Amino acid sequence: MDALTGLLDGTRAKGAFLLRSAMNPPWSVRVQDRAPLTLVALTAGDAWIVPEGGEPRQMRAGDIALLRGPEPYVVADTPATPPQMFIHPDQRCTTADGTELYKDFALGVRSWGNAAEGATGMLIGTYRCDREIGRRLLGALPQLAVVPAFDSPLLPLLGEEIVRDAPGQDVVLDRLLDLLIIAVLRAWFSRPEAEAPAWYRAHGDPVVGRAMRLLQADPARPWTVASLATATGVSRATLARRFGDLLGEPPMGFLADLRLTLAADLLREPDATVGAVAGKVGYGTPFALSAAFKRARGVSPREYRRLAGV
Helix, strand or coil, X not given: CCHHHHXXXXXCCCXXXXXXXXXXXXXXXXXXXXXXXXXXXXXXXXXXXXECCCCCEEEECCCEEEEECCCCEEEECCCCCCCCEEXXXXXXXXXXXXXXXXXXXXEECCEEXXXXXXXXXXXXXXXXXXXXXXXXXXXXXXXXXXXCCCCCCHHHHHHHHXXXXXCCXXXXXXXXXXXXXXXXXXXXXXXXXXXXXXXXHHHHCCCHHHHHHHHHHCCCCCCCHHHHHHHHCCCHHHHHHHHHHHHCCCHHHHHHHHHXXXXXXXXXXXXXXXXXXXXXXXXXXXXXXXXXXHHHHCCCHHHHHHHCCC
């Protein structure tokens, strides 16, 4: 398991919001749905994305963008066009004074806009839930990441499937969105302006990359620096030094964070118990997990579940 796979393994869309949009100018939409991650692919025409407090960025047909929430942003024909539509949590669409608009702009199955054959076409996919496993990944992304001229067979396939209404279609769209997100992330992190995070760059290191893959593949194993060094074929001193140089933390620190991140994700499951989660992530007792979790997160696992609405 590589670094990106490990971080995305628990982040799977479930009932994601997907939409095909068609617009003619003038148009401007302020999105304030607090979604953790949104993908916008421009299929025709051009548009501007204006992040809250950030610089406007023009997109042209073929470009694709990732927007990291929960900060709001505006998508418009030009940065000067004032917002006419406001997207709230649960994808509620209103005017500035709160008048409901969504039905007025419905164009068919998962299609929305002010013109059926609008000059600007977009495919939009939104993750509704901020699952804990994605925090390290989301923290590595800027508020707006644009990949110009993104070329993938997944985009036309998503365009075809997004307007279909067939049995199991929601699952098909969820999996397509997952695949597309992974493809876009790989394309983004390969760009010089992306400043790929240390954990992504370390994947290519023959020692640290292998060690990370071993930890992510079996986090519950009672790892020590010595056993991890043996598994990677180097001395403990070499492993510790390389980890510190590339990641800025020791191997067991990386493992502890991984375990607690996985634990936080598992604790959101309706039937989870602290004892079962502790065993899955490498803590010998529920008390050991509770103590480590509270020390790192500031709340106990049970309190965390309550705050998460489980």
